[in-house]
Amino acid sequence: MSPALVVGVDVGGTNIEAGLVRPDHQVLGRRKAATPAGGPDAVLDTIEMLVGTLGGDPVAVGVGVPGVVHGGEVLTVPNLPGWIRPIDLATELTKRLDLPVALGNDANVGLLGEWVAGSAAGAENVLGVWLGTGVGGGLILGGQPFTGVHGAAGEIGHVLIRADGALCHCGRRGCVEAYAGRRAMEHTVGVMVGAGCVTSLHEIRDRYGKARLTSKVWARALAQDDPLAVEVFAAAVEAIGIGVANAVVLTDVDTVVVGGGLAEKLGQGLADRIATAAQPWLLARHARLRFIAAALGDDSGVVGAAALARRSGSC
């Protein structure tokens, strides 16, 4: 009998990626589509289409979404348009696909992927920091994924690092994400350019045909030592370092995995910079703490979503 295949789906702000995943976490086939702006129903249509075109007779589906997930429901999705009330996504998708569906937060699921098959494989206590439009996070504690009472654990992006600091997308002030998310960094660049600063970031963005300052645009500007990009990015790394140090002091994890679009482009060099930024705020007892870049790239979400589905059922 052929091994049971599971579909992992990673719903991002730009694209929805789906992959057919074997029990050994190898991805056999992939499909992706632009994330529709029409709200939950349009996203459900796209997931249904992607799962259908993958074929392979899967036995379950796992889905990572960029929001707070609890008990199969998506409670809030701040980065996607039209998600204004909690949605029972697992039940809706189960009806459409006639398959068991497991649901998780995208950064939690990305960390799960790195934990089962990537750079955090074998670690017992891990903090995941996912750098994208916002800053996501996840925790593995005592050899188990830890999502908290409301599914909201590991939100390193909303750890406060400065009382009455910069305004965050969550409505509070001084969060890590208010300095380190791509959305916040792009806003800062806009303000600085308005004040007379010069940067190649927008020219690079236009040359790549992008609408926003993507990870690829940032990586290029940093590679050519654009002064404004270097300055804004250094402030982001500093903010992440402080936030991560706070989380490490609280949890005493042994591994910090840095993932998401920026980590994919900047690799271990970014993880090393965050380690250096965190160092002054750690306690001496964290001497064995290691910082590593995610190893699966784009696949961490797909592999992690499939692993979530396997852990939720018996496949």
Ligand SMILES: [Zn+2]
């Ligand atoms: Zn926040």
